[in-house]
Amino acid sequence: MAPTSKSEALRAMLNTAKPAIAMSAHNPLSAKLAAEGGFDAVWVSGFELAASYAVPDANILPMGTHLEVTRSMANIHGLDIPLIADLDTGFGNAINVAYVIPQYEAVGAAAVVIEDKTFPKDSSLRTDGRQKLVSIEEFQGKIAAAKAASSMLVIARTEALIADLGEEEALERGMAYVEAGADAILIHSKKTPDEILSFCRAWQGQVPLVIVPTSYPQLSFAEIGELNKVGLIICGNHAIRASVAAMKHVFQRILKDGGIAGVEDEIATVSEVFKLQGDDWMRELERKYLR
Numbered sequence: 001m002a003p004t005s006k007s008e009a010l011r012a013m014l015n016t017a018k019p020a021i022a023m024s025a026h027n028p029l030s031a032k033l034a035a036e037g038g039f040d041a042v043w044v045s046g047f048e049l050a051a052s053y054a055v056p057d058a059n060i061l062p063m064g065t066h067l068e069v070t071r072s073m074a075n076i077h078g079l080d081i082p083l084i085a086d087l088d089t090g091f092g093n094a095i096n097v098a099y100v101i102p103q104y105e106a107v108g109a110a111a112v113v114i115e116d117k118t119f120p121k122d123s124s125l126r127t128d129g130r131q132k133l134v135s136i137e138e139f140q141g142k143i144a145a146a147k148a149a150s151s152m153l154v155i156a157r158t159e160a161l162i163a164d165l166g167e168e169e170a171l172e173r174g175m176a177y178v179e180a181g182a183d184a185i186l187i188h189s190k191k192t193p194d195e196i197l198s199f200c201r202a203w204q205g206q207v208p209l210v211i212v213p214t215s216y217p218q219l220s221f222a223e224i225g226e227l228n229k230v231g232l233i234i235c236g237n238h239a240i241r242a243s244v245a246a247m248k249h250v251f252q253r254i255l256k257d258g259g260i261a262g263v264e265d266e267i268a269t270v271s272e273v274f275k276l277q278g279d280d281w282m283r284e285l286e287r288k289y290l291r
């Protein structure tokens with residue numbers, strides 16, 4: 001699929017009565033597992049990628065690392081799932097955004113998310129994190145620069161609730177970002193569901209909302225659909241957290257057992273991994289071309 005058709009496919013999925021579900025990924029393998037698992041889209045998560053390098057999610061990794069993993073996901077043979085790239089703050093100001101956005105479209109992203117924090121950012125989920133926002137006008141400039149630079153969906157993310165600025169400020173920012181051309185508004189929150197429920201009910205903007213329910217996991221997808229405001233739900237970090245839990249368990253068990261036999265039934269088989277590596281396609285190539 002050409003980038004434009006991928007973004008159009010994603011746009012068509014943003015149905016507020018039945019929100020699309022994106023799964024996070026930190027490498028092509030996790031993206032492939034998300035696609036094969038039935039998710040509508042892949043969230044190329046900055047948090048997951050940073051965690052996979054064992055560094056904080058605070059613009060420690062260079063933009064090129066995130067761009068390269070996005071490219072690698074888009075190039076998985078036979079995989080055609082929209083990629084939503086988490087661009088943090090856009091790696092600088094509106095000028096940086098103008099340079100960065102076409103590069104993401106060129107590697108095959110369908111959408112980008114840009115957040116209204118200052119660069120360098122800090123993780124929204126971090127207790128006592130450094131949550132400072134740029135002005136509404138400055139962020140409108142970044143959205144306009146992003147929109148002008150590609151045909152991808154531009155999702156504007158406000159961190160007003162994360163920065164404890166209150167619902168009124170969050171609503172004002174959301175509306176201002178729609179005015180600047182945003183295709184959807186990601187409203188992030190790390191409190192009980194009440195904060196996000198109240199925001200969603202108050203939202204009168206003409207574009208769908210996007211949420212990342214990490215901190216209020218009790219809210220089901222069906223309940224979110226009933227609000228009729230959210231077009232996309234992002235499972236923000238479940239690939240990396242699942243991997244960490246599984247690896248810890250297996251590593252501990254191997255040392256405790258003094259051998260690898262005990263975990264055999266708990267881990268993927270080698271042939272399953274071959275399959276994920278696209279072994280079927282390589283066999284086809286071997287048959288066709290190796291002489």
Ligand code: SPV
Pocket residue numbers: 024045046047048057086123124125212214236237
């Ligand atoms: C990410 O997954 O990188 C996100 C979501 O931006 S959060 O970590 O909740 O900020």
Ligand code: MG
Pocket residue numbers: 045046047086088
């Ligand atoms: Mg992020």
